[in-house]
């Protein structure tokens with residue numbers, strides 16, 4: 001049997017139960033009826049008349065007599081001639097004759113032949129008048145009307161036979177007895193007819209139910225076709241949305257690039273105060289607009305299923321540390337204690353999408369800082385479950401902020417939902433962050449949830465599954481067994497630092513205040529001196545500097561290595577540290593790898609007391625390069641040129657891919673920034689040609705893509721065309737510089753390995 005409908009929604013559960021075809025059902029019914037009339041009824045008719053022939057014979061011999069073979073055979077010839085004729089007629093014409101049912105015609109004719117049998121077997125003396133009841137009985141399961149018709153017909157035919165015998169053959173008929181027989185036939189038939197009523201009612205009910213289910217199936221089929229059409233339409237709409245977004249992102253990001261870059265350039269020129277303020281405000285608005293555009297784009301990309309997660313190895317602690325560091329300044333400016341609590345059991349290296357994980361953490365920690373006025377924000381990561389293939393890592397972001405009312409706790413995960421819309425004015429935001437994070441966490445195999453008490457704070461939780469990666473070597477032997485004193489008034493920070501130090505197999509002691517620290521230093525004395533002190537700067541009562549001054553004044557601790565951890569990046573503190581002979585000055589929260597590096601340097605005697613800044617440095621004379629920028633938009637051209645020139649590089653411009661090809665051949669270009677979309681010849685094609693040419697010459701020029709497209713697959717397309725790296729517009733000097741660092745390093749290592757091979 002064929003399916004009811006061929007829907008593409010193969011997983012729709014109803015298709016399994018409605019596995020039938022209405023037309024097929026009707027066709028099947030007609031086939032069964034034809035088989036009954038063409039084959040089954042004629043066979044039964046034949047059997048019936050054979051039986052009747054036997055009965056007639058017995059009747060003639062034993063009851064009525066005289067039995068004459070010739071006469072008997074003559075009658076049977078007539079009867080079986082009729083049987084053969086009816087079979088042939090039904091077989092040939094049953095399906096063709098439609099004005100009348102041939103089956104019914106022969107059922108009626110049967111009665112005539114029954115009458116003939118009764119007549120032959122003795123007429124009014126025959127006991128075979130009961131044969132009529134056989135027809136009534138076999139029709140009992142049809143309709144009441146039909147049985148009634150056969151009842152009248154049977155009684156009528158019997159009476160007709162009696163009339164014929166009496167009038168034509170002039171036989172003496174004892175009418176009271178004969179009419180009683182006719183009445184017997186009639187009333188017995190009526191009784192059977194009445195029983196057929198119940199059957200008929202039941203059948204009617206079944207038919208009504210059948211009809212109802214047929215109607216339902218028909219309606220379902222129509223609905224499914226409709227749904228299928230709507231699904232196709234929706235899919236087309238989603239695709240159109242995706243394409244629209246790709247184009248929109250390009251169109252909006254290109255001018256945004258110009259606005260942001262040019263404002264930055266203008267801000268770097270000489271301006272009066274009012275101009276500076278106005279331009280500063282313009283830049284702030286442009287930055288905010290870019291955040292919103294990126295959020296909308298990101299959310300739509302995820303919704304359109306265009307986000308593919310990377311599966312690359314990364315250092316978990318560093319990614320977490322990096323992301324919180326971005327926000328540390330915001331927390332410090334609000335005087336919030338900002339801590340990172342990493343499970344010592346976390347594998348150092350894992351496989352996953354570091355950028356997307358960072359995005360979720362940034363959103364949650366960003367919110368925590370935004371909605372907290374006093375107290376602390378703690379990000380913790382714990383190893384939950386581990387097997388050979390990977391591990392579940394549980395993240396929690398806890399704050400002591402305004403909290404979220406219970407009735408809003410579910411809603412905030414939806415698009416554009418904010419717990420309290422009046423806070424928008426106070427705190428800003430679009431209400432997209434959590435919606436994006438929820439989906440990203442889902443893609444990473446977890447679920448984002450919140451626990452919160454209004455007025456006391458919130459904790460956002462999520463768990464992600466990260467793949468296993470070859471583990472990194474543990475810190476050098478140099479740190480093993482080292483005696484370290486960790487001093488911090490914040491117990492969370494204290495716990496984190498202690499966990500890290502324990503991971504490195506150091507011997508740890510902790511102190512919650514400056515006074516306690518000095519006491520511990522005194523107790524340790526010369527017998528078991530500490531080799532390293534990790535000291536918090538801001539502490540109530542006695543701050544870090546006081547502790548250092550006192551420690552330095554004692555002979556047993558005068559030379560101890562001290563590292564200062566500060567919540568605020570202040571140049572005055574850094575200067576004071578230098579004066580006091582503090583080996584390293586770090587801004588919290590500190591990444592594990594960074595702390596390790598600093599500890600090693602501090603113990604090795606290397607002084608680095610100024611914290612790193614994000615400023616883009618001018619390239620040293622030896623690193624200055626001849627750079628070709630291929631870009632068709634004049635504003636973006638100017639932007640890239642001035643950023644690169646400020647870094648000390650020499651810059652040439654090409655307005656199309658074709659021009660870039662020409663210039664690269666004629667000049668000694670050392671690196672190319674290549675826009676992807678350009679007239680005449682796009683950046684991908686130009687790169688392909690350059691790479692094809694290089695196959696022969698054996699050289700490799702670093703090419704970095706610049707594109708306003710931010711859809712998934714863009715990066716892959718650039719790399720596939722032969723580009724070495726990729727920056728998304730709007731570009732910044734910092735982005736250009738770090739992309740250049742990456743590709744130059746890569747090119748050097750490629751060159752080195754090529755040189756090694758040729759040796």
Ligand code: ADP
Nearest residue numbers: 367368371412418419420429430431432433434
């Ligand atoms: P946005 O922060 O841009 O408004 P989000 O989707 O990130 O958008 O957050 C949605 C809403 O959830 C916020 O507007 C705020 O009302 C609530 N919220 C999120 N995080 C916190 C938090 N840590 N404390 C209090 N409220 C929060």
